[in-house]
Amino acid sequence: MKVHFIAIGGSAMHNLAIALHKKGFQITGSDDVVFEPSATRLAKYGLLPAEQGWYPEKLSTDLDAVVLGMHARIDNPELLKAQELGLKIYSYPEYIYEQSKDKLRVVIGGSHGKTTITSMILHVLQAAGKEFDYLVGAQLAGFDTMVKLSDAPIIVIEGDEYLSSPIDRRPKFHLYKANIAVLSGIAWDHINVFPTFDNYIEQFRIFIKTIMVGGSLFYSETDEVLKQAVLNDDSEINKLGYALPPYQITDGITYIEYNGKSYPLNVFGQHNLLNIEAARYVCGMFDITTDAFYQYISTFKGAARRLELLGNNSHVNVYKDFAHSPSKLIATIQAVKAQFPNRKLLACMELHTFSSLNADFLHEYAGTMDEADTAVVFIDQKTFEQKKMQPYGAAEVKAAFERDDLVFFNQPASLLTLFDDLDAVDYSVLLMSSGNFGGLDLNILTQNILKKYFDK
Structure with a gap:
């Protein structure tokens, strides 16, 4: 079987490509950008495209199937060529x-x-x-x-x-x-x-x-x-x-x-x-x-980024979690508070997805961080630009979360400053995002928290 992937670098797409390769299929693919870890994984199996971009000439009538990723647009040159040739086009769930x-x-x-x-x-x-x-x-x-x-x-x-x-x-x-x-x-x-x-x-x-x-x-x-x-x-x-x-x-x-x-x-x-x-x-x-x-x-240690322990000492546990929607925030914050009831909780979340950043949806977050002793919300200013959305600031976020003491920032470096200024022991720190906090290395941040500010 010969299968071509349009937008092969996607999280599910590249894994499906590798799975079919292991099954003996002949796999080709294209993408305009391939991030890590997709690039390294595809390269390991010889599936990483030699050049980034779209190449309609890769499409021919001897293909058994074309798998179309969500990252591609409806005017994608390879998709148009596949349609012109009458090839069978599948989404990856199909x-x-x-x-x-x-x-x-x-x-x-x-x-x-x-x-x-x-x-x-x-x-x-x-x-x-x-x-x-x-x-x-x-x-x-x-x-x-x-x-x-x-x-x-x-x-x-x-x-x-x-x-x-x-x-x-x-x-x-x-x-x-x-x-x-x-x-x-x-x-x-x-x-x-x-x-x-x-x-x-x-x-x-x-x-x-x-x-x-x-x-x-x-x-x-x-x-x-x-x-x-x-x-x-x-x-x-x-x-x-x-x-x-x-x-x-x-x-x-x-x-x-x-x-x-x-x-x-x-x-x-x-x-x-x-x-x-x-x-x-x-x-x-x-x-x-x-x-x-x-x-x-009892031996299950959790999925990646789901209440994942980044580090701890006798005074603090630092977790990261994929939570970003209102219901997930409530569940994750309640979980940490119930597990460590004698510790204060600093909960920091990043508004990153289209839904969470949408001004009309923002009020859905009302009360979601009430159980945190210190509530922090981060929006990377660049995210508004990338998603072509109208930016807003601290006043709108505080009103939506219904919490006047909420700490808001829109620059990654401000998170480092936040922990520099915090002098406390017996804390749980919860970092929640479906993004990456503007590219901050959370492992380094965790080590700094443990070493400098909490290990009394």
Whole structure:
């Protein structure tokens, strides 16, 4: 099979290209820019384009398929050439389905927790010696790539609700046709695509309809919006809600209590306990007992950038997290406060995505950082320019978050100054962003915090 990738440097795209290469496919690709780590990974397998840019001459009638990435535009020269030649053009979720239509498909959806739930399932299936393929949105310890395609009978897919490609405006998770599905919750996101909350909810209603007849849906009963969407659905599928398991927190460690045993966890927070229960239900479909599941999950150390511990000493823990939407901020801040109740919390978040920066959406953040002792919001001034959005400043952000003492800055160097001026011990520091804080090296920042300001 010969497959060409338009916008091969994307996170999912380059991983799919590598997975198909390992399967013996002949892979070519193009992109106008390839960032790390995509460039190094593609180069390792001889798949990195020799030159950046678009080259229609790469397209010919001997190609079996063209996979179109979201980064490409509808007037992309290679896309136009593929259309002219009448080639079969897939979005990457379409092609994932094409490669897995004979497998049992597990699809993890929801506004939050998708990557973590998927990662937990993969961790447990691997520990249990099961054979499976996967698509996950983060690099995981013990897994070479974010996509695997083989002859395994099962595939576990992180089901994103964002659009499939520039010419396919369907949400990705509509295309997978799950046999087993999870929905973790619904909280409005992607305002640029789904302009109203009801329009956003509708995508989850449609997803439920795509589950195969006789299939199973596990959903969080703690989310009332999701619960109503599920209960109002009349699909011929099995539906089972999940909730928090019995647990306790002792000396900064969370334990799940089951059948007279205590299972210590490397992750924490009620949102992660819910994630664990979703993963447990799925793994139960593959003959993994509850005792075995909790034993395996006790060694799960989390997905990259999900409450990831950057460093700690006797006075401070520093975490980074992917949280950026209102619901994720609330869950992550509550998790850290509950885990370390005797410490103050400095929570710093970056407004980075189109939705989060949208002035009409900003009020959705009201009260989201109330539990933090010190609340900090960062917007890289360059992001407004890159996204061609009207900039705003501290007054608008403080009003939206409904917090007068909120600290606002728009230059990366200001974050360094913030910690220079802070003189405190017994703190938790939480750095939350789907971006990179204007290019700051958070590992160096963490070492400076530990060494200079908190190690009394």
